[in-house]
Amino acid sequence: MTAKLIDGKAIAASIRNQLVAEVAAFRESTNIVPKLAAVLVGDDPASQVYVRNKEQACAKIGMASELFRLPATTSQAELLELVATLNSDRSVHGILVQLPLPRHINETTVLDAVTPLKDVDCFHPENVGLMVQGRPRFKPCTPHGVQVLLQESGTVVDGAHVVVLGRSEIVGKPVAMMLVQKGETANATVTICHSRTRNLVEIIRSADILIAAIGKPEFVTAEMVKPGAVVIDVGINRVGDRLVGDVAFEPVSQVAAAITPVPGGVGPMTIAMLLKNTLTAARIQS
Numbered sequence: 001m002t003a004k005l006i007d008g009k010a011i012a013a014s015i016r017n018q019l020v021a022e023v024a025a026f027r028e029s030t031n032i033v034p035k036l037a038a039v040l041v042g043d044d045p046a047s048q049v050y051v052r053n054k055e056q057a058c059a060k061i062g063m064a065s066e067l068f069r070l071p072a073t074t075s076q077a078e079l080l081e082l083v084a085t086l087n088s089d090r091s092v093h094g095i096l097v098q099l100p101l102p103r104h105i106n107e108t109t110v111l112d113a114v115t116p117l118k119d120v121d122c123f124h125p126e127n128v129g130l131m132v133q134g135r136p137r138f139k140p141c142t143p144h145g146v147q148v149l150l151q152e153s154g155t156v157v158d159g160a161h162v163v164v165l166g167r168s169e170i171v172g173k174p175v176a177m178m179l180v181q182k183g184e185t186a187n188a189t190v191t192i193c194h195s196r197t198r199n200l201v202e203i204i205r206s207a208d209i210l211i212a213a214i215g216k217p218e219f220v221t222a223e224m225v226k227p228g229a230v231v232i233d234v235g236i237n238r239v240g241d242r243l244v245g246d247v248a249f250e251p252v253s254q255v256a257a258a259i260t261p262v263p264g265g266v267g268p269m270t271i272a273m274l275l276k277n278t279l280t281a282a283r284i285q286s
């Protein structure tokens, strides 16, 4: 079998096209330009690329963005002060604090300080709680991107056994919570695996849908995948000058029914969902 490619780049482009029209209509009816404030502390090269991509994506769909660049030596108190200023700035609708933060800053403290109405990453406990209860204000960007990829590829999630590899707060846990909900592109039976899981390979092999988010290059091999499974690779790992996922793409493509590439799979979806959330935030606050 050769798997169908789930083209995240194309699906994200079509979502961004829809957003162009939605943003224009919102601006027309409210006279408000949705605005994302991005906060970057330090000079991590990957973070700089991510933030630049997010800013460019805002501009392309008619939204405003502003980058707040702080040195790596910024204290937690100074960062919290900036977050407080952005919280009360009525021209800012979404706040994104780019992770990771320097070690001397407590990420949880900073993320908790973002007002829930502007929390477009959906990291605040209030927004996570609403999402877990099935009444989301915002959907977390990468997990929502995964869900839309499943929907757009025509994957039947209802009743399927989804195995999520990884239990991070950003990807593993929220994607599992979203797919277990009652609703469309959900109603799955979900197993979450992590570094302490016993019989890992056996569990992975029982997945109808496998979502890999562990940050280990090409960890998932063809032998681990049930023939006909749908494989969503969230991983982004740099190996030499190549970017690879958590799944060995070529061999797994021979076994799976459908698979996302890296790059060009989940990555572009994350940004598209961030834009969607920023528009939602502007709507909520208008």
Ligand SMILES: NC(=O)c1ccc[n+]([C@@H]2O[C@H](COP(=O)([O-])OP(=O)(O)OC[C@H]3O[C@@H](n4cnc5c(N)ncnc54)[C@H](OP(=O)(O)O)[C@@H]3O)[C@@H](O)[C@H]2O)c1
Pocket (backbone or CB within 6 Å): 142, 165, 166, 167, 168, 169, 170, 171, 172, 193, 194, 195, 196, 197, 200, 213, 214, 215, 216, 234, 235, 236, 237, 266, 267, 268, 270
């Ligand atoms: N495409 C995107 O937009 C996007 C967005 C976010 C992240 N990512 C990528 O996705 C990957 C995961 O990111 P993350 O932030 O979720 O990672 P993370 O916070 O490092 O979490 C990794 C998870 O994988 C588990 N794990 C690690 N090694 C394992 C093993 N050998 N067997 C089973 N489980 C194992 C860990 O288990 P323990 O909890 O037991 O330690 C942990 O739960 C990274 O490559 C990251 O770059 C991509």
